[in-house]
Amino acid sequence: MPFQSKDRIVFIGDSITDKGRKKDPLKLGTGYVRLLRDYLIAAYPHLSLRIINEGVSGNRVTDLEKRWTLDVLDHRPQWVSISIGINDVWRQLDSPDMEQVYPQRYEEVYARLLEQVREIPGCRPILMEPTVIKEYPESTGNKLLQPYVEAVHRLADRYDAILVPTHKAFLDYLRCDTGHDLTTDGVHMNPLGDMLMASTWLKAVTGASGRL
Numbered sequence: 001m002p003f004q005s006k007d008r009i010v011f012i013g014d015s016i017t018d019k020g021r022k023k024d025p026l027k028l029g030t031g032y033v034r035l036l037r038d039y040l041i042a043a044y045p046h047l048s049l050r051i052i053n054e055g056v057s058g059n060r061v062t063d064l065e066k067r068w069t070l071d072v073l074d075h076r077p078q079w080v081s082i083s084i085g086i087n088d089v090w091r092q093l094d095s096p097d098m099e100q101v102y103p104q105r106y107e108e109v110y111a112r113l114l115e116q117v118r119e120i121p122g123c124r125p126i127l128m129e130p131t132v133i134k135e136y137p138e139s140t141g142n143k144l145l146q147p148y149v150e151a152v153h154r155l156a157d158r159y160d161a162i163l164v165p166t167h168k169a170f171l172d173y174l175r176c177d178t179g180h181d182l183t184t185d186g187v188h189m190n191p192l193g194d195m196l197m198a199s200t201w202l203k204a205v206t207g208a209s210g211r212l
Contacts, residue, residue: 002205003040003078008050010075011036012064013083016131016189016197017055028053031189032197039202052077060088060101061109068113073120080117081201083166084110085130085148086187089141093133103147107155114159126205127156129167131197134186137171141186164204166197 003009011017011033019031028034028051037051054071056063061084072080088101101109117125129149133141149167156163170182173196182193189197 003044003047003049005047006050007047007079008052008075008077009040009079009081010052010054010072010077011081011083012054012072013128014055014059014087015057016086016187017053017083018057019055019189019194021053021055029055030194032194032201035194035198036201039198055083058087059084060091061085061106061113062101065109065113068116072113073116076120076123078122079124079126081126081128081164082110082113083128083130083197085145085152086133088148089130089133089144090187092144093141103151106148107151110151110155111158114155114161118159125156125159125161126164126201127152127161128164128197128201129153131166131189131193132170132174132183132186135174135181135183137174139186142171162204164201166200169196169200 016031017033019029021027021029028037033051033053040049052075064084085106088106091098092100114125117123129152130145133139133145145167153163155161173182180192181190182196184190
């Protein structure tokens with residue numbers, strides 16, 4: 001079991017992480033972060049874990065950099081779970097005239113964030129692959145996502161991070177053709193999508209750190 005008493009776990013990302021957290025009295029939202037918090041608190045009540053949701057709708061990796069000190073470093077967490085990349089691709093599709101975050105810049109900015117995490121004593125990053133854009137594996141969005149997913153893999157290796165294969169998990173699920181959607185609009189999770197994200201996170205952390 002990887003967690004210690006009173007560990008702080010910060011989740012940061014875009015709307016998929018945010019999931020209405022500002023309207024929630026607990027500031028957790030209704031998505032995968034809430035599912036993970038409920039599981040961890042129920043399974044390990046003696047650890048008094050603190051789960052912090054710092055997702056912000058619409059964010060790209062460049063937006064994370066602007067708020068990294070306040071929303072991550074100042075918490076002095078033991079774990080930082082990052083889910084970012086969907087909007088970095090989506091803006092290329094819906095707002096092609098704006099300044100874009102292409103894969104090279106995405107990886108460079110992401111690396112700067114992880115360099116700062118290295119300076120937090122006892123903190124380990126958890127990197128989640130960006131999920132999907134549209135619920136069929138060969139969509140334009142999913143093809144554009146591939147180099148971002150590959151960048152996350154390289155960064156996980158470089159910074160000794162736990163890799164959560166959420167993109168792979170979603171594509172594997174979609175190829176099963178269950179008839180049950182994972183999203184409300186091709187991007188934002190419905191309850192089943194949130195459950196798949198949470199279960200994939202738990203499996204990855206279990207595999208990297210022993211049984212949860």
